[in-house]
Amino acid sequence: MSDQLIALKTRLAEVYDLNKVGALLSWDESVTMPPGGAQVRAEQSATVGRIAHELFVAPEVGRMLDDLEAHEQSLPYDSDDASLIRVTRYDYEKARKVPAGLRSEMTRLASLARNAWAGARASSDFTAFQPFLQQTLDLKKRYVDCVGGGKDDPYSVLLDDYERGMPTAEVRRIFAALKEATVPLIAAVAERAGSVDNSCLRGEFPVEQQRGFCLSLLRRFGFNEQEWRFDPTAHPFSTNMNLGDIRLATRYHTDSLGPAVFGVIHEFGHGLYEHGVSQSLERTPLCAGTSLGLHESQSRLWENLVGRSRAAWTYFLPELKLAFPSQLGDVDVDRFYRAINKVEPGFIRVDADELTYGLHVVLRFELEQEMLTGALTLDDLPDAWNARMKSYLGVDVPDAARGVLQDIHWSLGLIGYFPTYVIGSIVSAQIWEKVLAAMPDLPEQIERGEFAGLREWLRDNLHRHGRKFTPRETLQKVTGTDTVDVGPYVAYLRRKFGEIYDLPA
């Protein structure tokens, strides 16, 4: 290996180490840190993040990349080394465009705005958050100007941070098709709302039994204590320290079974993606999922296509009934399957069912663009939110806390992030078609509690690539097309909910 390549890899390994240390700091804050440690911990996290960033954007990294250009050209495009140089150059050039001053303003504002948002939500008072949201938008516009390329379409620049190479126009096209297909489907389901009863999911579900069941289910999926952890927390998440240390966390509601079980299945999908990245990419910036959309395709695949399938509960329901005999003793698979798939339009995104979820995101996607261009002023935002909730989902938003203030994202500066949730759902159905074509007996495997085949297919076709390829290149490798195609997802929704609600074909 050339000296320059060794030098680059050494530097990138340091940056990786610090970023993963940052992930541990964050995990610890959510799972194990006593509250008294919070104030100094914020300083410690900031120090680690700042040093990692400085090491990465240092001019010598640029010189290494320049010197390695010929070497990169001499290697196959899909080799680890060529991919490392290529992706690092992309990251480096983008990171260098943002001045340190703007970056620290964004970090500082995110911290202030997050607190302001929490207070505003607690008192359901949008005006308390409004100036922070305005500042966030102003900084985002400056960010777009720095990064460049957002002249006619500033929103694409933001989207690109989360879903590289996915312009606003494409998301608009995708979401329009999704909206067109789901709005009438939701309406048809609404007419038969009473035909599905999900009362068995509410009752008394002690935390210890929920945790025991989740752990048993995770083990069956592929989790093992040698390389994974599973902890309780306030908001479900997954993170990892390296390929051999994947951490999931979920929350428990004692009166409801769904949040913990489907929360942890979702997070398992994220964890498995990170766990499956090729060992040859460890301690490089390629050692991660390639985009939020692709990541979400994995969490949604496990949560919905596996976790909300009749096949999975054919296997798991007997064990679940053992854990909660008095609540579920007389519930059969069909009733349980229908219960976990009941469609209930509501005003909270994270509580939404599979069918209505997409419209929550479409609404945010539209409002974000309008806020960014100024077509919508923040004074009018709550009303616009509420009107669109009524129009898309037929629900009346009771207050700002359960409306425009429900999500933390904007307070953290995450604008352009929401669409990736639905892109992930759509892609999960594209991938599922391919898995089924390769393993037609997958439903029977799942009915027998066998998940190794699915896991290995996903690793071979997607996970192992990490960030070597762009989202589009990766999609091409795993599905044979480089385009996000709403077709399989819409067909899946129609088939599934058509059957559950006995809709005319």
Add this chain to the structure above:
Amino acid sequence: MSDQLIALKTRLAEVYDLNKVGALLSWDESVTMPPGGAQVRAEQSATVGRIAHELFVAPEVGRMLDDLEAHEQSLPYDSDDASLIRVTRYDYEKARKVPAGLRSEMTRLASLARNAWAGARASSDFTAFQPFLQQTLDLKKRYVDCVGGGKDDPYSVLLDDYERGMPTAEVRRIFAALKEATVPLIAAVAERAGSVDNSCLRGEFPVEQQRGFCLSLLRRFGFNEQEWRFDPTAHPFSTNMNLGDIRLATRYHTDSLGPAVFGVIHEFGHGLYEHGVSQSLERTPLCAGTSLGLHESQSRLWENLVGRSRAAWTYFLPELKLAFPSQLGDVDVDRFYRAINKVEPGFIRVDADELTYGLHVVLRFELEQEMLTGALTLDDLPDAWNARMKSYLGVDVPDAARGVLQDIHWSLGLIGYFPTYVIGSIVSAQIWEKVLAAMPDLPEQIERGEFAGLREWLRDNLHRHGRKFTPRETLQKVTGTDTVDVGPYVAYLRRKFGEIYDLPA
């Protein structure tokens, strides 16, 4: 504040942050990390440690310190800022003396030697560890040469890393006095060995009940969940992330009560010292205990002077009996007090009672010096070890695993470290005298389960100073003398064990 002082404090805060992040990495390894994460974690820890070191020894830090010399002289000696500049200069000059190459050789060898030691101990084969110990000694000699000042007494240079300002000659004088007093005391006790029965400490002690009791005891001492954690682990330890995040860990043996209870009381003493450092010193190198000996004075004070006292168990025994009614139901305070203080010469240091513990350390102190000067070759080490164990404690060492290989310290390069354990015990008695003089009713407070007075006295007189002063200066502040004086400790041992074993005065 001058620009230079701000610059220095900023740099030191970064170094502090990284060092504390290193402490979290290490805590996580011991308490929460899945084993699969170990290999990459070692790299992550090394990266953090190396960057912290590089930031600290950078030439600009030297220039800042030079520029601040006049400012330092203008401030009172005991002001925070003068102390910060003074102690930082001391640390900086020492750190700069050791070349990066030697430092990384030491780190690398410690990792290899630790594995070799673990294997050698498992097979009780000293020869498998011997070459690593020889290399460790060789590197230590090079280290002594770099640091300088070890011409006639290289061991003092090593001691100084753990107990600044404590030369070998002084430890020798202290240990000689301790040996002279304890050897006949141990002999006298041995003649009456049968008069104390500790069978009540063995039996069936389920982990959950042990943990519950330990937590209740800790809370009574001053632990609270807002700022502390308490976890199970393989080897008891305490660490902290900052003043508001103190973490204790202990192990549980289901057949024996002592290890968990006294282990965690010991670690509480360490934790309380760190917790009590003045907030004004946070994120500086002064935010820690001033030496290992002073630290150990705090753990030993809580473990032995509080934790093995009749007063403490007058309060805690009723609760302990509730946790273990069948094992302890008929045990009264006197019997329990005698049981936890039974003297039993053995060959394992960490299992030693309060009276014989010192001789385990004296033996290591002597052998370390002889190894370092070459007076003792490693071929002869196991025999020398065994002969001295026979001579000091009258025990026959059964094998190397329970003899010369029992401790991890030498494999990690910790030579000159052991003496601080006993210095701590001795100092704990000096401090205890002062506490008692200030609060003559302390035993009655303890009998009532009241520890706030003791805690506050220790914070006001010792903990809050952190590393502002040298160990000697600190000792002066807390006891009124700057000398480690074996007198109070020997008097305490004679009084305590004379009474328990009914020895002639």
